[in-house]
Amino acid sequence: MSDDIRGKVQAVLPSVRADLEDLVRIQSVSADPERLSEVEKSAERTLELFLAEGVDAEIVRAFDGAPPAVVGEKKGPAGAPTVLLYAHHDVQPENDPADWDSPPYEPTERDGRLYGRGAADDKAGIMAHVGALRALGDDLPVTVRLFIEGEEEVASATLPQLLEQYQDRLKADVIVIADSGNWDIGVPALTTSLRGLIRVDVEVRTLTHAVHSGMWGGLAPDAIMAMVRLLDSLWTPDGAPAVAGLASGPAADVEYPEERLRAESGAIDGLSWIGEGPAVERLWTQPAITVTGFDAPKVAGASNTLSPVARARVTIRIAPGDTSENAVARLEEHLRAHVPWGAALQTTVVDTGEPIALPAQGPAYDAARAAFAEAWDGTAPVDMGVGGSIPFIAEFLEAFPQASVLVTGVEDPDTRAHGANEGLHLAEFERVVLAEALLLRNLGA
Known part of the structure; x- marks a missing residue:
């Protein structure tokens, strides 16, 4: 039966890739008001793909004018588990x-990767679901429900x-969230923890208006000077967070080789790492503080004034x-x-956004680990943490507390999601589609 599913996946892959390329050509940038029509077009094309696989689906919205999502269902045998994709x-x-080596919305293959915005994050996640359903056809062993979001x-x-x-x-027994990645090329993973996040805008004022730096410099502190001193207090001398009261903990026992860390991070020669403890703890289960924006006069055209x-x-x-509530309180306390x-x-x-630690055990995880090992020719999946955040997972856990949540995905260390030259490793994508088809088979059994 496994060979049969493998053969069916291989047979449908050309059409799955063609449909993925069509999706990538749609500029569904939800943050751009001028491209909201493209988001609508993307939802419509996604709906068509699932209708073609026999899913009873429709486009839904929280209210008129809200972003479009696709919801649907394809029934399996009576009494079979229900799986939400x-x-x-x-x-x-x-x-x-x-910054792109090829046009971002024209899918282009180079060296075994398909490049384009959304080629991995997360239109390949959509097509992994489509591919598994297409391969299984009318032999669907579970009832599948569908939720394809348009505002993630x-x-x-x-x-x-x-x-x-x-x-x-x-509502489902198992929820498969295809929006993460694998440990490496040839090594699958299940994401079992993610950091949460808070973003806080900090304003410092020292003067009611700008004044001449020659007249008042040396007596009145300018706001940039005060802000630099305040921001510097957020870290210890080795770069670890200095805000008291933030939680941290151990990470999975996974080796992250130094040469791989440097290659994947883009670190310049001679750069020293910040913080302390194993690399995976610093990346997955310890807090990290970053200044992601700064408003101050530009260097070009700057005048000799003290910034207020x-x-x-x-x-x-x-x-x-x-929790985000604790983190906000501790940060504000520290700043004051x-x-x-x-x-x-x-x-x-x-x-x-709240952090997540999933209880990575039980029948659904057993089914997933067996499916992944089979799809990757005997390589067992790694239980992987992710330093980034997927806050909506907390919403699913709250809405469906009895469901087992599996966080899977198509990305690899060189996917470059959110950056220029985002790309999908095509050989790994085939394994992802196969793994999902095998997972549905295992859950049905």
Whole structure:
């Protein structure tokens, strides 16, 4: 039976790839108001793909004008488990096309990879679901339900409302979230933990207006000076977070070789790592603090004045076991205690997302591990942490507390999701489609 499924997957792969390329050509950038029609087009094409596989599906919205999602169902045998398949059809902006080696919305194969925005994140996740259904055909061993979101890249604002409105149509025994990745080429993974995040805008003001640096410099502190001193307090001398009260914990026992760390991170020669402890703990189960934006006068055209105000966006990736509420409170507490020279401080929470630690055990995980090992020719999957965040997983856990949640995906260490030259490793994608078909078979058994 396994050889039969493998052969069916190989038979449908050309059509699956062609459909993936069609999806990539749709510029479904949910963050761009001028391309919302493309997001609609992407939802319509996604709907067509699943209707063609016998899924009773439709486009739904939380309210008129909200982003489009695709919801559907294809029934399996009576009494079989129900499996919800998740992916998202919206994509990140391409940013500067000049940074790409080929046009971002024209799928292009080079050296075994298919390049294009969304080729991996997450239109390949959609096509992994389509490919598994296409291969299994009418021999579907489980009831499949479907949720393909259209706003994941803009924080899934209406997702809780959709889960509540369509709970009866989305409820499942197992939820497969195809929006993560694998440990390496040839080594599959199940993502079992993800960090959460908080983003907080910090404003420091020292003066009511700008003044001449020659007249007042040396007496009045400028806002940039105060902000630099405040931001510096966020880290210890070795670069570890200095904000007290943030949680951290152990990570899976996985070796991350030094040469691979340097190659995948893009570290320059001679760069020293920050923090302490095993690399996977620093990346997966310890907090990390980053300044992701800074408002101040530009160097070009800067005048000789003391800046009255400066702003920075501080992002903290929070470890499993922590909460966004605690992280916000601890950060604000730290900032108040360290703002220098009596400067006025203001903080604004931009958004938050909760960390996740999944209980990676039980029949669904047994079925997944067996399917992955079979698809990767005997290589067992790694239980992998992810340093990034997928906040919507918490929404699924809250809406369906009895379901087993499996976080899978198509990405590999060189996918470059969200960046220029995003690419899908085609040989790994074949294994991903096969693994999902085998997983559905195992769950049905």
